[in-house]
Amino acid sequence: MLNLQSTSVKAVEFLNTSNINADGISSPFEKLSKLSDLKLDGQRNHGLVLIPRNFFKGLHSLKSLYLTNNNIAFLAPEAFDDLINLKFLTLDNCCVGVAQLQPGVFKNLRNVTKLIVENMGIQNFSKVVFGNLTKLRILQLNRNVMQSISVDVLESLPQLQYLDIRSVPLSCTCKNSLLQNYTVNNRKVQVIYLYTMSCQENKTRKFHNFNTNVCYIDLGVYLFFSTAAVLFLFTVSPLLYVKLYWKIKYSCYVFCSWFSDHWTRLREKEEKCKYDAFISYNFSDEQWVMNQLLPNLEGNGSSLKLCLHHRDFELGRNIVDNIVTAVYSSRKTICVVSKNFLRSEWCSLEIQLASYRLFDEHRDVLLLVFLEPIAERQLSPYHRMRKVMLKKTYLQWPGSNCINPSQAQELFWNQLRRAIRAGSRQETEQNDTDKDLALASKETGNYEKLIR
Structure with missing residues (x-):
């Protein structure tokens, strides 16, 4: 078995292993300072279950990291801190249910250009997780469980060119109206299979053309008139109450009684x-x-x-x-x-x-x-x-x-x-x-x- 702690492996640049033990105390790769390509796909026997904070310590030269087909239940927020030169990261098919990525988990991955996080059970697409990926060009998010995606987060990725959100249950509601506009009109970012994406609520409707007119109503106008009406009522109501209370009360009753079939029939039988x-x-x-x-x-x-x-x-x-x-x-x-x-x-x-x-x-x-x-x-x-x-x-x-x-x-x-x-x-x-x-x-x- 290869002893990764030996000084004789310092020159190793490519490593594909299937039996790594993450004990959470020391990094098994600490001596591999020149390693550039690391594949940890499908670790035996049940996959890589947890990635502690020191797991990738010392891999300052790493360019590509493959972690597909693992059952990652815990991913420490400092797990990737030493991978400052990483350009490619895939966590494809590491889903063990709904996942909540820790804030700052990708904070030092500013050189990553391609990120694959397919089928990870991601529920929230937030800036505290993805916001530091300033050189990211390709982002694959398909088969996750987000119902909405924040356009603010996408716009914080200035180099983004390719976005894959297939099989994501996006709702065709106002909270995704900005996303629809972004995916249809943003010429810089290509959203693959956009015109085949369906609404979560109704599979016969397409995400790219669901009606968003109601989402752009100027609420300020409605708030102004609503506030004005309320102020008017609060001002006038006391005056009407003092001056016209009984007349209004009985007039309302007489008016309503004319439209009440039940009471009309009773009056006819008087x-x-x-x-x-x-x-x-x-x-x-x-x-x-x-x-x-x-x-x-x-x-x-x-x-x-x-x-x-x-x-x-x-x-x-x-x-x-x-x-x-x-x-x-x-x-x-x-x-x-x-x-x-x-x-x-x-x-x-x-x-x-x-x-x-x-x-x-x-x-x-x-x-x-x-x-x-x-x-x-x-x-x-x-x-x-x-x-x-x-x-x-x-x-x-x-x-x-x-x-x-x-x-x-x-x-x-x-x-x-x-x-x-x-x-x-x-x-x-x-x-x-x-x-x-x-x-x-x-x-x-x-x-x-x-x-x-």
Whole structure:
């Protein structure tokens, strides 16, 4: 066996060996100072697995290095530092999976003119790896796994004339738009088999002519108008909110409702409403609803029919759809207002839907029943506005501290029943209108005296 450490081999210029041991401590070629051509292809038995930092130490005269068909799992970033005169390097078919070449691994190979790194599993083509190859003329990158190649790296290779990127899964997206332009229009660099290269996403499309128009849109113009629009909205929105909030809110609802087939069908069936009133209440007030409101409005042979959450909502249906159907399937919506009611988001939605219907149909379909005294400051602007608008259909439940609770409550139920029936073409005849209004006015006066 040849002893590469012997001083007698200093004059060797060409070496082709198949059984090199890389122990990572010393270089087996340290005495071969005049070696110019070294072939280490397909090392037995499993190939050259690792190349440590001192492996090529002393090979200052080396011109060509062959490392094909090895299973290189580790390539030290200083492995080629002593090969300052190297002109040819091949690492063809040294793939053991996806490879990440260490930054600076080729930093001293400034004289290399041909580099073959085919089928190495290279995933990133970066300047920190390939950027120092200033005299490189031929670069063969085919059968690697890069999906994009940076044009900046290619332009950092001023002597490049020949580029092989066959069988590289390049994506036909904007990140490769500059590469497409470089490969098609750069007359200095020949990209072999360019017009047969396919897109990774669609093999029927060709890389050299995929559409890149969308990639060159001037983003500055879009950013300017987008920023201007946002600033305008932030400036104008507070003013509109203060001045036109309710008008805009209800106008939007009316506009949208015209285009809603679901709600339109419900409005068309209003004259055939399934319920006389939909009861909107918070679960904390359910005892009052079940013990007071339900017996007095539906009991004692009354013809009124109420819609209640737990009893009449369709099981398995979206809660919002159930609420919308209940509001539009009832001639009136009665809101049982308490402090708990005001804190409930679902109750807020129900009262707003009833108000939308009021503005859309120009008919008063909303009745407010206050279970307890609530100060004006505790009401939101929305509820204060509704309280002012609905003076005729705003009722206060008489508590036990009034002068005559039983009589006051009887008047309360008469008023509520009359308000539910008001406006119904099925139950109110035109010739009874004056008599009903007179009686309502009289009862209202008595009721207000009783609850004071």
